[in-house]
Amino acid sequence: MKWKAKVVIRLKEGLNDPEGRVIGKALKNLGYKVEELKVPKYFELIFESETPEKDVEEMCKRLLANPVIHTYEYQIEPLGE
Amino acid sequence: MPKFAVIVFPGTNCDFETLEAIKKAGGKAERVWYKQSLKDFDGVVLPGGFSYADYLRAGAISARAEVMEEIKALANEGKPVLGICNGFQILTESALLPGALRPNKIPSFLCKWVYLKVSDTQTAFTQFYKEGEVIRMPIAHAEGNYYSESLDSIRITFQYSDEKGEITEDANPNGSLLNIAGISNEKGNVLGMMPHPERASDKWLGSEDGLRIFKSMVEYAKR
Numbered sequence: 667m668k669w670k671a672k673v674v675i676r677l678k679e680g681l682n683d684p685e686g687r688v689i690g691k692a693l694k695n696l697g698y699k700v701e702e703l704k705v706p707k708y709f710e711l712i713f714e715s716e717t718p719e720k721d722v723e724e725m726c727k728r729l730l731a732n733p734v735i736h737t738y739e740y741q742i743e744p745l746g747e
Numbered sequence: 748m749p750k751f752a753v754i755v756f757p758g759t760n761c762d763f764e765t766l767e768a769i770k771k772a773g774g775k776a777e778r779v780w781y782k783q784s785l786k787d788f789d790g791v792v793l794p795g796g797f798s799y800a801d802y803l804r805a806g807a808i809s810a811r812a813e814v815m816e817e818i819k820a821l822a823n824e825g826k827p828v829l830g831i832c833n834g835f836q837i838l839t840e841s842a843l844l845p846g847a848l849r850p851n852k853i854p855s856f857l858c859k860w861v862y863l864k865v866s867d868t869q870t871a872f873t874q875f876y877k878e879g880e881v882i883r884m885p886i887a888h889a890e891g892n893y894y895s896e897s898l899d900s901i902r903i904t905f906q907y908s909d910e911k912g913e914i915t916e917d918a919n920p921n922g923s924l925l926n927i928a929g930i931s932n933e934k935g936n937v938l939g940m941m942p943h944p945e946r947a948s949d950k951w952l953g954s955e956d957g958l959r960i961f962k963s964m965v966e967y968a969k970r
Contacts, residue, residue, distance in 0.1 A: 681894070682922070684854035729811055732804060732840065734847040735894060 668745040669718045673709040675731045675738045718742050749789035749968035750775040754818075754834075756809045761795035761831065761945060768945040772961030774968070781809070785817045789968040790827040793818075793834030795887070795943055805848065805890040806836030815841045827871040827964045828937045832888055835929070835939030844930060844939045846895030851888070852922025858887040860953070861920055863928050863942060864908040870935035871967035873904060875959040881912045882956035884942035886920060886928075891941040893923040893930070905929035905940055936967075 677683050683704050690703030709730060715721045722740050731738045751769050755762050755778050762778050769776035769792065776792075785791065799808040809815075815837075822828045822843060830838040838844040851857055862883055865876040876882070895901060905928040909918045919926045921941075929940030944957025 681849070682852070684850050684852060684922075688854055729803070729807065732807070732847055734839075734845075734896065735849060 667716065667718075668712065668714050669742050670745050671709075671711050671713065671718070671722045671740050671742045673711070673722065673726060673730060673738060673740040675707040675709070675726070675736050677704065677706075678735055678737055681735055712745065748773070748775050749965055750777065750787065751790045751792055751964075751968070752777060752779040752785050752788040753792045753794055754779055754781055754814065755794075756781045756796070756798035756812070758798040758800055759794055759796035759833070761943065764945040765792055765794040765831065768948040768958065768961045769965070771948060772958055772965050774961065774965035781812050781814045785814065785821065788821070790964060791818050791821055791829070793828075793830040793837050794945070795832035795834060798833055798837070801890070804836075804840065806833055806840040809833075809837045810840030815843075819843060822932070822937050825934065825936050827967055829872060829960070829964060830939040831943060831945065832891075832941055835941055836890060838937065838939040843937055844932060845897070845900055846893055846930070848890050848941070849892040849894050850890050851892050851920070854889070856887070856889040857891070857920050858885070859920070860885050861928070861942060862908050862910050862912075862918065863905040864912045864914065865904070866906055867902050867904045867931065867935075870902065870904055870931045870938055872931070872938045872960045872963045874963045874966065879912060881908060881910065883954045884944060884947040884957050885953075886942050888921070888941055891921040891923065893927040893941075895924060898925075900933055902931045902933065902935060903927055903929075904931050904938060905942070
């Protein structure tokens with residue numbers, strides 16, 4: 667069975683996001699009242715599995731996220747046989 | 748004479764300099780492609796560079812290579828394992844050392860000389876330094892901002908300081924927690940550091956303060 671997963675990796679709350687800060691500042695310079703901007707990472711993957719939840723959970727834990735600094739969430743949808 | 752493996756991943760680029768520094772320090776060294784075996788080596792160095800182009804996070808993909816299991820086994824045997832710059836990132840990503848290296852506080856690549864205070868002389872890499880000694884080495888990284896939720900199992904080895912050894916905010920180039928430039932594991936046989944000792948291992952390079960790291964490592968491996 668084929669699946670599509672959409673995975674979002676976020677920095678843990680309170681951790682400084684230098685890239686987000688710089689982009690937020692650039693928007694401010696364009697005149698927008700941006701208080702905060704964060705840059706999560708977004709992954710889309712298509713994979714075959716009989717245990718999709720377990721596999722995506724493992725992929726996040728083992729590589730996509732670094733548990734020291736990240737949280738993650740995902741959605742999985744079937745793509746058919 | 749102890750023999751060290753200098754591990755080469757796709758994108759490693761400080762391997763030859765590291766090799767030369769180890770030889771100058773009195774050790775034998777070989778470049779070892781990450782798919783080769785590590786038997787017959789007395790220690791391992793993970794040199795600097797941009798393995799896998801720093802994709803995902805610096806060091807993340809290399810840290811999941813099979814060779815890391817062998818390196819973990821060597822570290823558990825008490826053999827010296829040194830990670831320099833990208834090597835340090837690989838060591839934290841593989842959990843051989845605690846914490847993580849995040850993008851620099853000001854998001855840019857930093858390439859400059861810094862002063863370091865030696866905070867721990869009891870590791871396999873620092874026995875030839877004096878406690879509190881101030882040394883000079885270059886840094887060259889975009890992700891060297893050390894972070895850890897807990898400092899319990901950390902031995903701080905090097906801290907960014909000013910010329911006098913004061914640990915100040917101004918002397919912190921990348922936003923690292925407590926000005927941390929290098930840490931070791933509890934046993935002191937695994938060290939990760941962002942500055943490049945191999946680029947400070949001869950007077951004509953501008954400093955030879957880094958050479959003693961390799962000399963210490965060679966001496967330690969003779970035990």
